[in-house]
Amino acid sequence: MIKMVRIDERLIHGQVALIWTKALGVDRIIVVNEEAAKNPMMVSTLKLATPDNVKCIVLGREAGGELLNNPRADALKILVVVNNPEDANYLCQHVKTIPFINVGNYGKADGKTSEKEKWTDNLFVSEKDKNEFRSIIKKGIDVIYQLVPDQSKKNLKDLIS
Template structure:
């Protein structure tokens, strides 16, 4: 069962590997990205960043969906992490689980000029294309919480964007 889906440019790092995985008591972190799943060096680095007792797998959208929807995953606590809102937009309609906690933090500062992006918070910058994808996710009935760390007060991304 998915405990949280997070969009974060850094994928598996201190905030995710230490703070969120402990807060959510996850046993698996699934990094969802077709591109990253094909890059053996990135896959190895992400697996090495895993906290003790947590298994990290890196999968494309289709394979991740199959694993998450597998009945054997129902008893697991899974943290899904991706670095692209498009992956979340593709993943959501394919998931059997519909009560999902979506989180976004540390997104948009890597790749592309910040001047071409809208600053939403200190750690979230979105391009016009990102905004369209995020609006599509809102249209599916979901919202993201902007909450970098578990102890931070959550804020609705929909309200922050004005969507």
């Protein structure tokens, strides 16, 4: 069962590996990212960043969607991590059981924050990103900004104008 899908441009790091896995009680982190899946060094790094009691799988979009739709996945407690709204929207279109999207750190890594709208200190969005979020919301899936579980939640539906 998918517990949460997180958008975080850093993929797996302290907040994801330690805080969210514990708060959600997951036993799997599935990273869905084409670039990471094709890069053995990145796969190794992501697996090293994962807690010992959690299994990490790194897949491209199509393979990730297939795995998440597999009935055997229902018995697992899964945190899905992507690094952009486009991949999250792809999963929302192809996976039946997305409970909600959690947005963490996004929009700073490319260094183009001046070309984006600042929604929070850690969330910068382009028009393309807004359209991806709108598409997800239109499917009836909540998109929530929350860096860590004890932080208050912001529904992105309220931020998109």
